[in-house]
Amino acid sequence: MSTNAIIYITISVILVAMSFVFNRQKTMMGLKKGWNMFKNILVPFLNILILVSIALYLIPPSIIIRYLGPDSGPLGLGIAAVVGSITLIPGFISYPIAKGLIEQGASYTVVATFMTTLMMVGVVTLPLEIRYFGKRVAITRNLLNFVAAIIIGLVVGFVL
Amino acid sequence: MKIHWKKARPFIWILLFVLFIAVSFILGFQPGKDISISFKNSLVEMITFIPALFIIVGLFDVWVPKEKIQRHIGQESGIKGIAIVVLLAMLQAGPLYGAFPVAYMLYKKGASIKNIFIYLGAFASLKIPMLGIEIAYLGVKFTLVRTLVSLPLFIAIGYLMEWYLKNKNFEVKTIE
Numbered sequence: 001m002s003t004n005a006i007i008y009i010t011i012s013v014i015l016v017a018m019s020f021v022f023n024r025q026k027t028m029m030g031l032k033k034g035w036n037m038f039k040n041i042l043v044p045f046l047n048i049l050i051l052v053s054i055a056l057y058l059i060p061p062s063i064i065i066r067y068l069g070p071d072s073g074p075l076g077l078g079i080a081a082v083v084g085s086i087t088l089i090p091g092f093i094s095y096p097i098a099k100g101l102i103e104q105g106a107s108y109t110v111v112a113t114f115m116t117t118l119m120m121v122g123v124v125t126l127p128l129e130i131r132y133f134g135k136r137v138a139i140t141r142n143l144l145n146f147v148a149a150i151i152i153g154l155v156v157g158f159v160l
Numbered sequence: 161m162k163i164h165w166k167k168a169r170p171f172i173w174i175l176l177f178v179l180f181i182a183v184s185f186i187l188g189f190q191p192g193k194d195i196s197i198s199f200k201n202s203l204v205e206m207i208t209f210i211p212a213l214f215i216i217v218g219l220f221d222v223w224v225p226k227e228k229i230q231r232h233i234g235q236e237s238g239i240k241g242i243a244i245v246v247l248l249a250m251l252q253a254g255p256l257y258g259a260f261p262v263a264y265m266l267y268k269k270g271a272s273i274k275n276i277f278i279y280l281g282a283f284a285s286l287k288i289p290m291l292g293i294e295i296a297y298l299g300v301k302f303t304l305v306r307t308l309v310s311l312p313l314f315i316a317i318g319y320l321m322e323w324y325l326k327n328k329n330f331e332v333k334t335i336e
Contacts, residue, residue, distance in 0.1 A: 005205075016215060030219035034219070057194055095296075133263075134331075137321075151309075
């Protein structure tokens with residue numbers, strides 16, 4: 001079992017015990033909520049694990065290193081930023097992808113940029129955003145976040 | 161029959177994959193075996209910590225008084241105002257488009273333009289349940305660095321948007 005698992009299981013056991021002492025009903029409610037959330041993500045999560053394991057088999061590390069690795073430069077950064085902006089992948093599903101990319105040789109800069117644009121820039125959801133904020137504001141927000149994502153990627157890559 | 165199909169549809173890829181792996185093992189198809197090993201590793205990894213994480217998130221959801229914080233939001237300004245919107249955003253879950261209705265609520269309650277966009281930034285990248293998963297997959301160091309670099313940047317975006325939209329009749333609409 002990984003250290004992560006041990007830490008998370010320990011924390012959850014302690015929290016459940018504490019919560020149970022304070023309020024039994026609330027605890028049951030929380031557990032039920034957590035279980036429902038887990039149930040909702042289970043199938044999409046399994047699907048993405050399947051997809052990632054097939055994709056990582058089909059795409060050799062040499063290709064990932066060349067296009068997304070430390071020496072990929074502006075091209076890697078550009079690919080990460082554009083793909084992250086136009087795809088709509090829920091956060092929890094994107095982490096296994098990010099981890100797979102890093103394991104196969106993608107740089108931290110590329111992965112951090114990809115994750116950030118995924119979270120903060122939404123080309124697909126732009127029409128919805130425009131209905132709330134208007135065209136000019138929505139586009140400006142997305143552009144600023146796009147630039148911020150690249151800066152974040154570069155700094156993260158520089159620090160790590 | 162139709163209802164059954166609808167219910168079964170989400171599982172179709174999983175079924176196909178299981179079938180593919182079974183056939184690979186029967187026929188000794190090496191790529192299939194390799195794929196199954198990498199799938200098994202990531203599955204074991206997930207099964208060992210994700211349920212615990214969701215227990216934490218569920219408890220968090222019932223114990224943290226989100227509504228109470230929401231009631232106080234909007235009026236405060238300055239650093240305290242920023243801290244409160246960031247905190248509120250961190251307690252949420254879900255995709256960015258789920259934050260737009262909250263942005264409308266903040267706008268209605270008189271929050272500054274700056275704080276509305278800081279909320280969106282924090283919502284996108286600092287949600288606690290997401291940070292939990294990020295730490296498990298990418299490590300504490302990556303998560304910490306990404307978070308600490310992101311925070312000042314989207315606060316800066318808040319200031320930029322406020323400066324840009326001053327005297328431009330900025331408004332947030334609701335879609336019903």
